[in-house]
Amino acid sequence: MPAPGPFDPADGVVQLTGLTKHFGPVRAVDDLTCTVQPGRVTGFLGPNGAGKTTTLRLLLGLATPNAGTATIGGRPYRARRQPARHVGAALEAASFHPGRTARDHLRVYAPQVGVPESRADEVLAQVGLSDAADRRAGGFSLGMRQRLALATTLLGDPQVLLLDEPANGLDPEGIAWLRHFLRWLAEQGRTVLVSSHVLSEVEQTVDDVIIIARGRLVHASSLTQLEALARPAVRVVSPDVEGLAALVQEQGWAPATRFDGPGSATVYDRRAAEVGAAAFGRGLQLHELATADTSLEALFLQLTADPQPGAAPPTGGSPGMTPPSATAPAGGQR
Amino acid sequence: MIAALRTELRKVSTTRTWWLLALVMGVYMVAMAVIMAGSFVLAMRQAEASGEPADISGGLGGGMAAPLDATTVATSVYTLAVALGYIIPAILGALVVTTEFRHRTITPTLLAEPRRGLVLGAKLVAVIPFALVVALAGVVGTVVGGAATLAIFGEPTLLADPEIQGIIARQVLALVLWALVGVGFGSVLTNQVAAIVVLLAFTQFVEPLLRILLAQFDATEAASKFLPGAAGEAIAGSSLYVSSGLAQLLEVWQGALVLLGYAVLLVVIGRLTTFRRDIG
Numbered sequence: 001m002p003a004p005g006p007f008d009p010a011d012g013v014v015q016l017t018g019l020t021k022h023f024g025p026v027r028a029v030d031d032l033t034c035t036v037q038p039g040r041v042t043g044f045l046g047p048n049g050a051g052k053t054t055t056l057r058l059l060l061g062l063a064t065p066n067a068g069t070a071t072i073g074g075r076p077y078r079a080r081r082q083p084a085r086h087v088g089a090a091l092e093a094a095s096f097h098p099g100r101t102a103r104d105h106l107r108v109y110a111p112q113v114g115v116p117e118s119r120a121d122e123v124l125a126q127v128g129l130s131d132a133a134d135r136r137a138g139g140f141s142l143g144m145r146q147r148l149a150l151a152t153t154l155l156g157d158p159q160v161l162l163l164d165e166p167a168n169g170l171d172p173e174g175i176a177w178l179r180h181f182l183r184w185l186a187e188q189g190r191t192v193l194v195s196s197h198v199l200s201e202v203e204q205t206v207d208d209v210i211i212i213a214r215g216r217l218v219h220a221s222s223l224t225q226l227e228a229l230a231r232p233a234v235r236v237v238s239p240d241v242e243g244l245a246a247l248v249q250e251q252g253w254a255p256a257t258r259f260d261g262p263g264s265a266t267v268y269d270r271r272a273a274e275v276g277a278a279a280f281g282r283g284l285q286l287h288e289l290a291t292a293d294t295s296l297e298a299l300f301l302q303l304t305a306d307p308q309p310g311a312a313p314p315t316g317g318s319p320g321m322t323p324p325s326a327t328a329p330a331g332g333q334r
Numbered sequence: 335m336i337a338a339l340r341t342e343l344r345k346v347s348t349t350r351t352w353w354l355l356a357l358v359m360g361v362y363m364v365a366m367a368v369i370m371a372g373s374f375v376l377a378m379r380q381a382e383a384s385g386e387p388a389d390i391s392g393g394l395g396g397g398m399a400a401p402l403d404a405t406t407v408a409t410s411v412y413t414l415a416v417a418l419g420y421i422i423p424a425i426l427g428a429l430v431v432t433t434e435f436r437h438r439t440i441t442p443t444l445l446a447e448p449r450r451g452l453v454l455g456a457k458l459v460a461v462i463p464f465a466l467v468v469a470l471a472g473v474v475g476t477v478v479g480g481a482a483t484l485a486i487f488g489e490p491t492l493l494a495d496p497e498i499q500g501i502i503a504r505q506v507l508a509l510v511l512w513a514l515v516g517v518g519f520g521s522v523l524t525n526q527v528a529a530i531v532v533l534l535a536f537t538q539f540v541e542p543l544l545r546i547l548l549a550q551f552d553a554t555e556a557a558s559k560f561l562p563g564a565a566g567e568a569i570a571g572s573s574l575y576v577s578s579g580l581a582q583l584l585e586v587w588q589g590a591l592v593l594l595g596y597a598v599l600l601v602v603i604g605r606l607t608t609f610r611r612d613i614g
Contacts, residue, residue, distance in 0.1 A: 063614070099351075107348070111341045
């Protein structure tokens with residue numbers, strides 16, 4: 001349980017409402033509505049090109065939306081003076097002048113962020129880069145760049161952290177370190193949003209997930225609720241179309257079965273042996289009987305896959321789907 | 335504004351660009367001054383020996399050129415910084431903006447200070463002290479190289495002449511204004527390589543050609559004075575082009591206003607384009 005931090009939770013709520021951004025005919029972000037809660041690590045997930053970075057840019061006032069609003073603690077980013085003291089954001093791991101040392105990079109931004117220069121050494125120590133403080137960033141490995149990018153976001157000791165693909169380029173040890181670090185930050189009551197295109201990368205880190213694909217929200221829930229959606233399933237193919245339909249009916253599987261085509265079905269919450277035995281008992285010839293991939297990653301791929309008519313995953317009625325309207329409005333305090 | 339200024343000053347001071355450019359400026363100007371001073375002195379000697387009157391353009395000026403005497407030689411050599419070297423402070427100014435886009439540091443910059451006009455304004459002010467160093471390197475290089483060469487040949491250096499001193503000193507102002515023009519130009523054309531190439535092409539090729547062409551016709555001659563290079567030379571009060579009869583200049587204050595006008599115009603365009611668009 002998060003310890004009561006010095007932060008007002010209302011100031012940490014990130015709220016996107018109907019956020020839309022077009023690039024020519026492409027809707028990079030399409031009517032996106034969701035809420036990020038303080039005191040939790042939220043994974044902002046989607047395949048490459050889903051609109052994650054664009055969404056963050058809109059949220060941070062670097063780009064202007066065509067419609068909708070994005071607020072942090074009830075206010076647009078650009079409406080704040082010294083916003084980096086409230087929101088720390090890293091959009092690219094390579095936003096450094098290669099000729100500048102790590103310490104100088106941080107010293108450059110300290111005045112604008114609104115903190116004393118001594119913060120530079122503090123945040124370098126926090127991310128484990130103290131030994132590299134006087135080295136030029138141009139010679140940094142991708143992992144070190146990620147740490148320096150993170151250090152930059154921490155300069156203003158912000159309540160809200162927005163990190164774009166922070167685990168990219170980190171070795172397993174670095175990922176484990178990042179996981180603990182982000183947890184520690186969230187436990188202090190901070191809002192932590194991490195984007196990623198691989199669910200497995202953040203699976204052990206996040207409390208909540210927001211999944212987008214093609215600029216649209218496809219899923220928002222706690223990780224636990226998402227995991228509940230990853231149900232075991234069996235894929236079965238038979239040349240006897242009617243026989244297969246009858247089998248599903250007789251066994252009472254109909255509510256948990258998706259017909260992928262004539263003579264092809266996916267049966268949820270059953271094991272392959274069970275389905276095979278039932279088919280054998282009915283004398284139904286099978287051409288295929290296979291256990292479907294039930295990993296969270298497979299579910300993620302399914303959720304973010306291009307829509308195919310008739311092949312929608314049966315997520316209806318699941319507890320995971322958060323209707324956008326049900327999210328709490330961001331506090332307008334301050 | 336103070337915080338933004340401190341950040342922008344540190345951005346320049348923590349990289350090597352500014353002193354490398356100052357070094358290039360100094361070496362370039364010493365070399366050019368030595369070459370030009372040497373050539374003029376030799377041309378003078380030749381003319382004296384043959385008994386024919388010589389002018390500084392070697393005939394290019396069409397009879398408009400000043401006679402090749404000690405004053406013409408001194409002013410032509412000592413103003414090389416503003417006649418040729420101004421490309422260096424202009425590049426310094428452009429780099430202040432284009433580096434941010436090249437290395438994508440514009441993102442953390444605008445995250446720390448979302449008021450984009452303020453960021454651009456801070457860049458304009460922050461470039462001044464570094465431009466001053468570059469300008470001094472160029473002017474000192476020109477004077478040292480030129481005067482030393484003249485002295486070696488036994489010609490008068492004319493450094494004690496207050497008018498020449500004024501010309502030398504005013505070049506510093508012109509070169510600093512060129513850095514501001516560079517900032518404006520970089521804010522309009524943020525691609526670093528393109529910005530440097532266009533600056534080089536315009537200052538070293540397009541403008542000199544334009545000045546010579548415009549000066550050929552009465553109708554366009556006045557316009558040539560308003561070109562940025564000519565405005566910079568007007569601040570100094572003289573230049574190789576003038577001595578050669580290839581150009582006429584505005585008054586000192588007019589030149590300063592015109593060059594500053596270019597800087598302001600470019601910054602405004604940059605603010606309304608680059609700094610209004612989506613970043614990234």
